[in-house]
Structure formats: structure tokens, C-alpha cells
Amino acid sequence: MNNYGMVIVGAGEAGARAAAELRSRGWTGEVTLVGDERHAPYERPPLSKQALSGEEAPAPVTILDRPRLDALGIRLVSGDAAVRIDRASHEVLLAGGGKLPYERLLLATGANPRKLTLPGDASGDMLYLRKFEDALAIRSRLAAGRRIVVIGGGFIGLETAASARAAGCEATVIEVAPRILMRGVPEAIAATVEALHRANGVDFRIGIPIDSVNREDGEYVIALADGSRVRCDAVVTGIGAVPETTLAAECGLELDNGVKADECLATSDPDIFAAGDCCSFPHPLYGKRIRLEAWRNAQDQGTHVAGNMLGDRAPDGAVPWFWSDQYDRTLQVSGLSEPSHTTVLRDLGEAGKLYFHLDGDGRLVSASAMGTAGIGKEIRLAEMLIEQRAHPSPESLADAGIRLKALLRA
């Protein structure tokens, strides 16, 4: 290695964790974190929750505030975008004209909301949620009595609908797919979530394509394919995210549903790594290339990749984990399941319901639960069983009298 520093493009969860971990692991050279937002690295999960509906005016929940960055000797370049990577000279070029030479480079560029283009004159007025300012813009529309339409019944859309209800708005969720939470959440839990939202006054239009969105007399009118019209004061769209790969593509790195990385999170250039929402990587537990849009993954990969930037070659095989808060309930998913997998229910009574998903060989590959915060413990134990590639019997999984901890030791 020469005297160039470590450069991290993207000052979100993955980038910030990587920067801190480089220091924890004893790297004493320069660490530069480049983010195009003005803020110090902050957490995105609260943006669809407290930031929208909390009583107090929201402020970013920082991961590394400026005193902490200073104490760690991490240079934050904020509000200046990285515009080009010169791989031959090992330099990142900034929009403001600066150049950052790198020893190793991490791309933690995240993802952007997938944009929806609909016929009609108001397609461009739809709101999206990714950044702190997006949350402020949505929050400003959530006055009591307003009518909010959310397009997309995924985590972000549903949390936004719940926040809208909490703020006293009418909320309607439009989902074009046959059910909400199609990605990664089993049908039984999706049905429970939908019922919970309905009980809290959210209206649903499911499985109906959208024909157009127009502005008429100061309101938005969404025309659905079944001939119905939904009128509202604001439209928030949450239909997934697209990995941010512009820099990687322009410097010729391989792409495959994101920046293509190997099991150690190195890209096709061994001095450039990727982590978080922008990164696709082969997962040892599932035998396929995946890309995760999840906070825990960003945190884990950011931490993990720092070691590999310093010369380790440690594969990343953390079990994927997702969570979502829905009113006073929490939803957690560990691992990845497919519709073909066998599902086993463990009824936890008041605490909620836990579903296990077994592949064709009877191996536990995923678990999902909805209930009180107490389900976290069970999901964590399930995660450890998934990590062990355990083949627990469906009978033992279904029996709430058998502690998961006992299965772990079996």
C-alpha cells in the first residue's frame, strides 16, 4: 500500500459504518467520506416513522455526528458529489473540482426511489421518500383531515400510511400487485398487516392497475382500471428502489442488479469495494446473487467490508434481516423465503405469530413474525438456526412449548 487514504463514496448507513470500522481496526491513514447530502451521516429508518408523524419537528438522527467524526479523524465531504472515478490514477473526482486519491475505494452509493410514470398531468407531482428533506416535504402535507394516497404496499408505503393516519389524515394505499408486501413477506403475515391497517382506518385498493393521475380543481384524481376514482391532496409513491450505479458504470465496473461484488464484497476492480443497497453479492446460505435494501444489511456490510478493504478476504454471509414497525406491532423477517417453501406456524399467543420457512430439503431458510417487540428474541434465535443450516423438524418448530434455544443446541 502507498500513502493514499481510504475513500468512501456515500455517507449513509453503510458508508458511515465502514468509516468507523476502519478506525476500529487500526487504520491510521486518511479516511474520507463523501456524501452529496448536507448532513452528517444519519439513519433513514425513522424517516417513514417518527419523522413523519412525531409531534416535534424532526431532526436527522445522526450515526456519526461532527464531533465524533472529528474524534475519529474521518473527513466528511458533504454536499459535494463524486462525479467520476479514475481507476488508472486511483482518484475520485468531485463536482466541486477536488480530487481524492484512494488506496482502496468503497462504493456505498445506496439506491434511489423507483420513479413511477403514469399518464396524466400530475405524474411529476408525486412525492418519494428517501432523504431527510423528502420526509420534511411529506410531513408538511400530513395535516389533519387531508387525504393522502400511497402508491405501493411495501414497507415504506405502509409506514407512510400509518404515519398519515397518526397525523389525522385519511389514507388510501393503492397496490397493483395481488397483495401487499409481495417481496419477502409471506402471505399470512401480509394479511395480518393489512387487517391491522384496515382496523386503523387505512383504505386499500389492491390488485387494480392505475390508469392516470391528474390535477383537477386543486386536488389529485387517480383513475383506476376498474373505473373508480380516488381523490386526494397528496400522492406518495413507494414502489421500491433502484441501485445507484452511475459512477460504477462510467468507470467500467461490472454491474449485475447493482454494483457486482464477489463474496468478499470486492468489485471487478480489486481496489474497489461495494456495500449496502447498491451492492449485489453471492450469498453462501442461498447459493445465489442477491441485493438487499435493508438497514441491517447496510450496517453489517459496511462494518464487514472495512476489514476486507484492509486486506482480509472474509466472505460476507450474514443472514438477511428486515423489520418494520406497524402501529404498536413489529414485523421482522430473517432470511429469504420463496413461495415454494414449506411454512410452519408457531403461535406465540398474545405476543404474535411466528412462521418458519423450510426449503425442499427441510433446511430452515427463513423465519418471519408479526407481534410485540418480544418476537425479536424468537427471530434472533431463528436467525442463529438459519446460520447453522439447521434442519429442525416441523413438529418441533410448531410447538411453542419447545424453546428455540433448545433446538439450537440439538
Next chain:
Amino acid sequence: MAQTEWIEACETDDIEEEDVIRFDHGDRTFAVYRTDKGDFYATDGYCTHERFHLSNGLVMGSTIECPKHNGRFDIPTGSAKRAPVCVDLKTYPVKVESGKVYIQI
């Protein structure tokens, strides 16, 4: 030194071996543990990293793992064992008398 008192937190049978429960007293919240060896301990109820109830976390031997970010603490001493936690957890003396667990706060 501030005055302390012994407060009855729960029955010994309320906590399974290698587990934790939440105990609220006044406006404070505590976590009361029973380790794999059957010993009882008490700490502050919230993780020192973010305000999240440790009672929803997993006890492994004599370690508690926070359910939110997987930070870990040694239960008997409260010492922080794994990032992101870096501040130790406050612990409280515990005594067991006739099947009841008391903590000194």
C-alpha cells in the same frame, strides 16, 4: 450518597433460565436476568446505545444481546462487549429471598 432501597421485582419463577424480563418501577425501567447458571442480576432496562428495551433481547450464557443492533453486554458487570455499544450498562445489586427477586435501587 443517595438513599437506596430494596424493591421486589418479581418471583424467581417469572424468569426462565437464561432469560430476561422487564421490570418497571416509578418512571424507571430495569432488566432482570436469570443466567444459564441460575443466578439473578439486574441492570438498567434500556440499551446504552439507543433507547430500546433489553428485555426483548436474547440472553446467551451470561451475555445480553440488544435486539435492535445486536450490541452485547456482560450481565454480571454490565460491561459493553460488542459494537455498536460502547458505554457500560449500570448494574444493581440483587438478592433472592423466599422465592422473590429484590433489586437495590
